[in-house]
Amino acid sequence: MTQTPGHHLNEEALLGYASGALGEAESVLVATHLALCPACRGRTSTYEAMGGSMLSQIEPSNLSDGALSATMARLDQTDPSEAPCDDGGFDNATVTVLPRPLRDYVGGSLDSLPWKSRGRGVKELPIRIGDGSVRASLLRIGPGETIPQHTHEGVESTLVLKGAFSDETGTYARGDVAVATADHDHAPVADSTEECICFAVIEGPLRFTGPIGRVLNLFVRP
Numbered sequence: 652m653t654q655t656p657g658h659h660l661n662e663e664a665l666l667g668y669a670s671g672a673l674g675e676a677e678s679v680l681v682a683t684h685l686a687l688c689p690a691c692r693g694r695t696s697t698y699e700a701m702g703g704s705m706l707s708q709i710e711p712s713n714l715s716d717g718a719l720s721a722t723m724a725r726l727d728q729t730d731p732s733e734a735p736c737d738d739g740g741f742d743n744a745t746v747t748v749l750p751r752p753l754r755d756y757v758g759g760s761l762d763s764l765p766w767k768s769r770g771r772g773v774k775e776l777p778i779r780i781g782d783g784s785v786r787a788s789l790l791r792i793g794p795g796e797t798i799p800q801h802t803h804e805g806v807e808s809t810l811v812l813k814g815a816f817s818d819e820t821g822t823y824a825r826g827d828v829a830v831a832t833a834d835h836d837h838a839p840v841a842d843s844t845e846e847c848i849c850f851a852v853i854e855g856p857l858r859f860t861g862p863i864g865r866v867l868n869l870f871v872r873p
């Protein structure tokens with residue numbers, strides 16, 4: 652049985668996605684959530700339809716050729732959940748964990764990728780999306796392990812792809828999105844029953860604050 656996510660993206664993110672206003676990394680995060688969330692997919696379709704009907708009321712001469720074709724291409728995009736299932740050389744475990752919009756950027760099966768150790772039981776795989784100005788990565792957290800306590804200078808959006816984690820704001824399972832802001836010091840703990848794999852997009856560098864974090868900062872700081 653497929654579980655429906657309980658923690659969703661906000662209206663701002665869905666509207667931004669529907670209107671094409673988000674950066675590429677944020678768009679991939681939204682598209683990946685939409686692949687797992689019928690509720691947000693429905694809301695996004697509504698926004699896209701609203702955008703399309705507004706567009707049809709604008710005199711074509713007021714739109715540049717590029718803006719019109721970009722918007723029409725966007726409206727033509729297929730629903731990610733209905734995209735043909737093509738495993739493209741990925742192993743079954745990877746196809747099960749990574750929805751299509753994200754798989755295309757990861758580029759290989761999970762166990763074959765160059766994960767970097769980020770302390771006990773935590774691995775990170777940086778993913779280059781767009782111009783690289785936004786930090787995007789997959790995190791792989793062993794059962795019951797903790798991501799070192801950290802705060803950030805920007806907003807961190809974390810989408811769970813496998814397993815679950817909990818922090819003081821709640822429990823997040825596959826498809827759920829957790830959003831942490833700069834004033835929010837948190838230490839997510841993976842469920843003890845299985846590893847947790849997440850996709851995280853961070854607008855601004857992380858600042859680890861715990862004793863392990865001070866060491867990690869040496870690695871993650873450019």
Ligand SMILES: [Zn+2]
Pocket residue numbers: 656658659660684688690691692
């Ligand atoms: Zn949702």
